[in-house]
Amino acid sequence: MKDPKSKTCNGCKGDCCRYLAIEIDTPKTKEDFEDLRWYVTHKNVNVYVEEDNMWNVEFITPCEFLDEDNQCTVYENRPGICKEYEHDECLFHNEYNEKHTFKTLKEIDEYIKNKFKKII
Ligand code: SF4
Numbered sequence: 001m002k003d004p005k006s007k008t009c010n011g012c013k014g015d016c017c018r019y020l021a022i023e024i025d026t027p028k029t030k031e032d033f034e035d036l037r038w039y040v041t042h043k044n045v046n047v048y049v050e051e052d053n054m055w056n057v058e059f060i061t062p063c064e065f066l067d068e069d070n071q072c073t074v075y076e077n078r079p080g081i082c083k084e085y086e087h088d089e090c091l092f093h094n095e096y097n098e099k100h101t102f103k104t105l106k107e108i109d110e111y112i113k114n115k116f117k118k119i120i
């Protein structure tokens with residue numbers, strides 16, 4: 001982990017501006033997994049489960065307003081979520097160990113197979 005006292009954006013390449021993640025309902029049935037299977041068929045779209053069991057769909061795509069120097073070009077008018085984002089939770093200053101990450105159909109199908117094998 002990086003030194004918590006040095007929490008600035010220096011040295012970071014705008015990590016938090018290069019993806020977006022949206023919380024999704026926890027899938028409970030095999031049918032619930034169908035949308036998730038569809039998400040991961042797309043390039044740069046992943047599904048992951050956080051340590052606290054929250055499920056998310058993630059789009060690895062940079063913000064259009066991040067410039068070549070990794071600076072925000074609409075800083076004064078940036079969305080609220082950007083304003084609220086803090087170093088205490090940011091990717092550059094913290095380590096996150098996701099419980100599961102699904103980047104491919106094969107990975108999620110394997111998980112589904114194991115999860116429901118006793119039910120089938
Ligand atoms: S808030 Fe964190 S992830 Fe975002 S640019 Fe600054 S150091 Fe990087």
Ligand code: SF4
Pocket residue numbers: 016017063064065066067071072073074075078079082
């Ligand atoms: S609007 Fe600015 S702060 Fe927000 S994601 Fe885009 S570049 Fe980053």
